[in-house]
Amino acid sequence: MNPIAEYKNIDKGFSESFFLQKITNIFYRFRVCFSDRKPEEIEAYVFPDLYNGLVDEMRTSLDKGAFLYTERITVLDASVSGYEQRDGFDYVYATLRTREVRYIINPDTKAYIRGNKSEQFIDNQVVFCRESGLQSEKPQKMSSRNCPYCGAPSDINRIAKCEYCGRILNSDCFDWQIYSASVH
Secondary structure: OOHHHHHHHHHOOHHHHHHHHHHHHHHHHHHHHHHHOOOHOHHHOOOOOHHHHHHHHHHHHHHHHOEEEEEEEOOOOOOOOEEEEOOEEEEEEEEEEEEEEEEEEEEOOEEEEEEEEEEEEEEEEEEEEHHHHHHHOOOOOOOEEOOOOOOOEEEOHHHHHHHHOOOOHHHHHHEEEEEEEEEO
16 A cells, blocks of 8 residues: 555645545445435445445345434544555545444334444544546535536535436546445
8 A cells, every 4th residue: 555645646636635524524424325224315426336235235124124223423533544556446545433323223113123322433444446547626615517417517515416317426437436434
């Protein structure tokens, strides 16, 4: 793994502080959307293999009547340990420390089944990826692009679906995606 400070040699517009803000927001939305059973709202920010696996896992747990619910999620700290390039992608390795409450509920009644309803501190090891060769844009408050399907303007920091045609915007043409996430 290479030190993140060297990534600026590959991507002249890369800012570690802006990247940390971005991944903190993406990760928070990732956790909230899956807990609220609305994964389609974050699909564009999750690598397709991971997204499909998590949706399948969510459906299985819903069918079994026991769903992992997360509330009061707070990202306390984010750090980057390094990056690597392989197979046409850039991978950045990050740790996001969260404080949250996680327990199992009945998905229909939302009744508590089991688990710890106390706050927990969790270190999440998260790998972000994007296609090699892409360059970071100058940090902005909001990023707008056009939907590749219908051409309508799309606010990709707010939604992952075109407000006009309803198609999911595939972020491999936009920016970083969560490639993998694990709890340690």
